[in-house]
Amino acid sequence: MANLLAPENLPAMEAPTRERMLALVAGRAWTPAELGQALGVDRKTADYHLHALRRDGVVAEREVHGQRRFALAHGAPEAFAHAAPARTRYRVARLVEQRGIVGLEEAARALGISPALAAYHARRLAERGVVRVRRHDRRVVLQAQGLAYQAQEGLAG
Numbered sequence: 001m002a003n004l005l006a007p008e009n010l011p012a013m014e015a016p017t018r019e020r021m022l023a024l025v026a027g028r029a030w031t032p033a034e035l036g037q038a039l040g041v042d043r044k045t046a047d048y049h050l051h052a053l054r055r056d057g058v059v060a061e062r063e064v065h066g067q068r069r070f071a072l073a074h075g076a077p078e079a080f081a082h083a084a085p086a087r088t089r090y091r092v093a094r095l096v097e098q099r100g101i102v103g104l105e106e107a108a109r110a111l112g113i114s115p116a117l118a119a120y121h122a123r124r125l126a127e128r129g130v131v132r133v134r135r136h137d138r139r140v141v142l143q144a145q146g147l148a149y150q151a152q153e154g155l156a157g
Contacts, residue, residue, distance in 0.1 A: 003084070016037075016038060017041060017049055018049050018052070020039055021035060021039060021046070021049055021050070021053070022053070022058065022072065024038060024039075025059055025070055025071050025072050026072045028062065028071065029062070029069035029070060029071040030069060030070055030071070031032045031067050031068060031069055031070075032044075032046040032047040032050055032068065032070070033046070033138060035070070050070045050142060053070075054070065057073055058072070058073055059071060059072055059073055060072075060073045077131075087103070088111070088113065088117070088121055089121045089124060089125060091111055092107060092111065092118060092122060092125060092131075092142075093125055093130050093131065095107055095110060095111060095145045096125075096130075096131050096142045096143070096144050100144050101141055101142070101143045101144070102141065102142050103104070103138075103139050103140070103141050103156075104118055104119055104122060104133075104139070104140040104141065105118075105139070107122075107142060119140070122140075122142050125142075129145060130145060131143060131144060131145050132144075132145045
């Protein structure tokens with residue numbers, strides 16, 4: 001595979017800002033605001049450079065939980081899968097799959113997140129058919145319904 005970071009493969013590489021930007025998006029997906037803050041430029045400047053890089057096929061763009069995120073094009077699926085909300089949702093799915101059935105509060109404690117956040121991710125996983133959310137006595141339980149690796153494919157979107 002050709003090195004996408006080599007200057008001859010980066011027609012949009014006109015400024016040092018883009019070079020630094022590419023080093024960051026190679027590891028994970030970023031929003032324009034996050035990149036701007038990391039690079040010491042405003043969001044609009046980061047957005048301008050990201051769109052030029054996207055136009056040239058160097059970065060990919062995807063909406064993740066209502067936020068536009070950008071990652072290096074050849075590593076985009078992996079980078080988007082590690083965006084914070086998707087990573088948390090994947091952890092919830094894995095926990096439920098490993099245990100088969102788990103209480104919502106127990107899942108929240110095990111993952112170090114609030115019960116409200118665990119409930120949010122459980123609802124999203126239930127919408128995708130990955131887990132089943134049920135009431136058992138006076139508590140909410142999550143039951144495995146799909147395979148976690150299937151969930152990973154659809155979690156970031």
